[in-house]
Amino acid sequence: MFTLYGYFDSIMEGTWVTLNLALSSLGVAVLLGILGALGKLSNSRPLRSITLAYTTIIRGIPDLVLMLLIFYGGQMLVNNLAFALGYEEYVDINPFIAGVGTIGFIFGAYMAETFRGAIMAVSKGQLEAGASFGMTRLQVFIRILVPQMIRYALPSFGNNWLVMIKATAIVSVIGLDDMVRKAGIAAGATRKPFTFYLFVAFNYLIFTTVSTYILAWAERRYSIGERRA
Template sequence: MLHGYGASLAEGALMTLVLALASLGIALALGLLGALAKLSRSRLLRGLAQSYTTTIRAVPDLVLMLLVFFGGQALINEIALRLGHQDYIDINPFAAGVATIGFIFGAYLTETFRGAFMAVPPGQREAAQAFGMGAWRVFSRIVAPQMLRHALPALANNWLVLLKSTAIVSVIGLTDLMHRAGLAAGATREPFLFYGTAALVYLAFTSVSELGFARLSRRLAIGVKGSRL
């Protein structure tokens, strides 16, 4: 049915999933750091975090991807040449894709986590500190579980958008699902078949993700007043 390209598409789908998960890891780390910076007392940190979120959310994802891959590659080679390194340095498309997508969605998750932090009643943190709990124990036992419950709907939405945004990485040569679908479509002259297959794969990924987030939401809602299990 797929003219022998089934295995190739499966490998591309796996590459896409790994890319999305690695990007999510970076986005989560940047989101937490950005949220803490926005909530800090330091005017400098708040300004840097605000500049980060404002700039990233204003520039199209594709522009950032091309800027990081091609512009970053030119910049790295220019610096290397000035330092006496004569060989040309290639940026790995996977690394560039992960870094760019993680950096982009870190800005969105900054706002998600900031709102979730603010939704946790400050009196609970103060009570925990009054009982002698350290900053890490207050965060891990009091703040983080409640913050995750508040952040989960927006986090799920951002994950779904991030997953679909991995399609743009094909423009920099990464052999992901869309890249392999494009090669197969060009070789067989059946674009509807292969791009349709790619669409179904993305639909499967997002459907499974939605089920997983729904189950996690029900689990986090256990014991919360007014929750529906």
């Protein structure tokens, strides 16, 4: 029976946390990425400066440092705010929320670059045609821009996603019960670190392999309209 010294279920719980964390962070990252890309391409100078600072600074600092900064610093900030508002008990941030926020915030910067490139690749005439039909800017965005930019965004989006799944392993350092941390606990109790970390590595390998196949399928599907030599 494959029970991993009785820790199989515990690590599977951690795997579930990792998966949830990765998918939720992806949602945050895509949202921030689209906002960042629109900011970078906007006509307003302050917006452009803010988004430029966001993407440059975030991409220039290691994930781990940002995570520690946001985790410890955010904890302090929330408590100081709560104290200023007259709330006297200690506020503990949920590590899952902190993890999602942090990873989403970091990869939002990478996504912003991806989406910016994709938006620029859609020809301007398409957007003008939309406007000439009397569509509002939001309609042009949703009906014309998004369906066409997906094709250009997908390869780089896929890379970001693969890097992001692997980055979720770092949240174990700030105390979120993902599979790496669960494996660490199990390893400490049984003195079998190799076995547990290898199992976790294998799980990550499954995640990345499945993702690669899904992404390849999506890329094929979204480039149906493209003529190939």
